[in-house]
Amino acid sequence: MEDSSPIKPDQGFPEDPLLARAHEIRRGLRRLERRQWWMASSAMLVILLLTVGVASFAFPEIMHWEEGTYSFFLSQAVRGLIGLVLLFVVYTVYQQHLINKIRSQLADQVDSVAKVELLTQEVYKLAVLDPLTNLHNRRSGEQRLFEEIARSRRHTRPLTVLLLDLDGLKQCNDKFGHDMGDKMLRAFAERLKRAIRGSDLAVRLGGDEFMLILPECRVEEVRIVLNRVSGLEIECPGESVPVTFACGWADYQQGETAQQLLKRADEALYADKRAAKEGGPRRMPFPLPSPAS
Numbered sequence: 001m002e003d004s005s006p007i008k009p010d011q012g013f014p015e016d017p018l019l020a021r022a023h024e025i026r027r028g029l030r031r032l033e034r035r036q037w038w039m040a041s042s043a044m045l046v047i048l049l050l051t052v053g054v055a056s057f058a059f060p061e062i063m064h065w066e067e068g069t070y071s072f073f074l075s076q077a078v079r080g081l082i083g084l085v086l087l088f089v090v091y092t093v094y095q096q097h098l099i100n101k102i103r104s105q106l107a108d109q110v111d112s113v114a115k116v117e118l119l120t121q122e123v124y125k126l127a128v129l130d131p132l133t134n135l136h137n138r139r140s141g142e143q144r145l146f147e148e149i150a151r152s153r154r155h156t157r158p159l160t161v162l163l164l165d166l167d168g169l170k171q172c173n174d175k176f177g178h179d180m181g182d183k184m185l186r187a188f189a190e191r192l193k194r195a196i197r198g199s200d201l202a203v204r205l206g207g208d209e210f211m212l213i214l215p216e217c218r219v220e221e222v223r224i225v226l227n228r229v230s231g232l233e234i235e236c237p238g239e240s241v242p243v244t245f246a247c248g249w250a251d252y253q254q255g256e257t258a259q260q261l262l263k264r265a266d267e268a269l270y271a272d273k274r275a276a277k278e279g280g281p282r283r284m285p286f287p288l289p290s291p292a293s
Helices: 017-062 067-128 138-155 169-176 178-195 219-229 258-277
Strands: 159-166 201-206 209-215 232-236 239-243 245-251
Touching: 017 067, 067 138, 138 159, 138 201, 138 209, 138 258, 159 178, 159 219, 159 258, 169 178, 169 232, 178 201, 178 209, 178 219, 178 232, 178 239, 209 219, 219 245, 245 258
Parallel strands: none
Antiparallel strands: 159 209, 159 245, 201 209, 232 239
């Protein structure tokens, strides 16, 4: 027999609201099934009682041949049958009322669960995603970086952190307005999402700074990512504006912390910025290596 008792949460941990609502819906469905089972059982029982009632009223008169007495007991049998039918109709209406009430409660609970789920998704977006670009924000990106560093330590696998800084966001804002600047950020974020793998993570650190977390990524694959991101242009009033960026990356070294890894990547980023200001060679875009090399 199925246990109808509610599922208890783990000791010391509060039960998740969605799970609690799901348990309530399951209990309601079980109550509804029991009500319907009782309805069917009651119908069978009433039919049996009607049959027995007819037999009990009519059978004694079969043994007597007096017509008046037979008519009297037959009239009693008809009244008894009508009474049983009326009782069954009242009981059926009452049970149907209870079933409709349970269904209404279940519908309300399903609506509540849907609203809670939507609210949970909104809270998740506010807590984890950057509202402008829909990339992960700094906090969730740093949390993911800690997790990837722990995985790299545990399995001795490579991990690369890539930092990117847009070159002309301030000039775009000053010349075309902040709407065009937001358009540049969104377009660049979309290009980043298309340039990385499913196991990678794109993060907006803030302003015009971005970070890519690339687990098990070789140097050649970093070059492929940078070449995919390069060459972006956005349409502004009267002209097409190229979206260029500085970049710097660092491979994780066993034993170092997340702060140390980010510091090395940041130093490489500023070295690329200085090279751009001084007119020297930058770290991007990369020519892809030929198959023969």
